[in-house]
Amino acid sequence: MAEDKQPTAGELFDLLWERLAELLGTAATATLVRRATKRAAAEGLPMVSVNHNTLNYEYKVPESWRRAAETNALRSLRELAKELGVLLTRLTGPVVVEQLEREPRFRQSGVSFVES
Structure with a gap:
């Protein structure tokens, strides 16, 4: 992806995963993403789906x-990130959230894992 190009919500989610x-x-990631998706889905925005096949999670x-x-896509990702941040903080303390917050592509796109 080019330096000056804004990443899509899909590219940012790929990076997050x-x-x-x-x-x-991957098992813990899939579980957390599923839980965060259920919580964020209350907003009525399109969300990620996670499936488990015989070998791995997709x-x-x-x-x-x-x-x-796509502004609604980015809004959905931001909602998912907030919900994921809540779950991660409860389960791991601030360590994982702090690492995600340091990722420049998340910061530049306004994706934060900390509740405002």
């Missing part, structure tokens, strides 16, 4: 999350 899987493993983001300049 990768970072969480590195820190917590996720699918809404098609709108793959389009550039």
Whole structure:
């Protein structure tokens, strides 16, 4: 992805999944994303789906999350990030959230894991 190009919500979620899987493993990542998705879905915005096949976990983001300049997609991701931050803080303390908050692409896109 080019330096000057704003990442899509889908690209940011790909990065989020990768970072969480590195820190917590894919099973824990899938569980946390599912729980955060249920909590954020109350907003009525399109959300991620996570499935488990025989070997691993897979996720699918809404098609709108793959389009550039999709403001509702970014809003959905921000809601998911906030809910995920609450769960991560309860389970791991501030360590994981602080690592995610340091990611420049999240900061530049206004994606925060800390409740405002």
